[in-house]
Amino acid sequence: MMHRHPILRAVSKLLIAPIMLFALYVQFHGDYGPGGGFQAGVILAVAFILYALMFGVETARRVAPMWMLRFLTAFGVLLYGGTGVVGILLGGAFLDYNVLAADPKAGQHIGILLVEGGVGITVASVMIVLFFTFAGRK
Structure with missing residues (x-):
């Protein structure tokens, strides 16, 4: 158990919040440069996995219960799919972001944020x- 490693637990407590903040940065910077939803999702998951490794899987399961994870999935x-369907309903093609706003550039921005x-x-x-x-698993 990690209760025998107080230094690792303390460093983990300090790192989890910045890891999550970096995930948000990667998420919202992805439409302007490298990064995006996949990378941000993995980074965010790493923060939860680090939490689980340091404080126990059962504690982490209380923070992120399985019903919530299934709902979020x-x-x-x-x-993602709904953004594409809305594009179709507004007269465009699937994932045609141009029709999501009056200005095509604004529509592109809204669409990529929703999809990512x-x-x-x-x-x-x-x-x-x-x-x-x-x-x-045992």
Whole structure:
């Protein structure tokens, strides 16, 4: 158990919040440069996995219960796909962001934020579910 490693636990407490903040930076910087939903989702999952490794899987499961992770997985996929469907309903093609706003440039910005958000949410939740699944095996 990690209760015998107080230095690792203290350093982890200091690092988890900046890791999550970096995930948000990568998420919202992804439409302007390298990064985006997939990378941000993995980085966010790493913060939860570090928490689980330092403070116990059962403690982490209380922070992110399985029902919430399943909901977030479905929500992320629906956000991604729903953005495409809204594009169709507004007269464009699937994932045609131009029709999401009166100004095509604004529509592009809104569309990529929604799609990358859906990808980030899905990737983070699936990575955490995979970790919890394998961590629970004996």
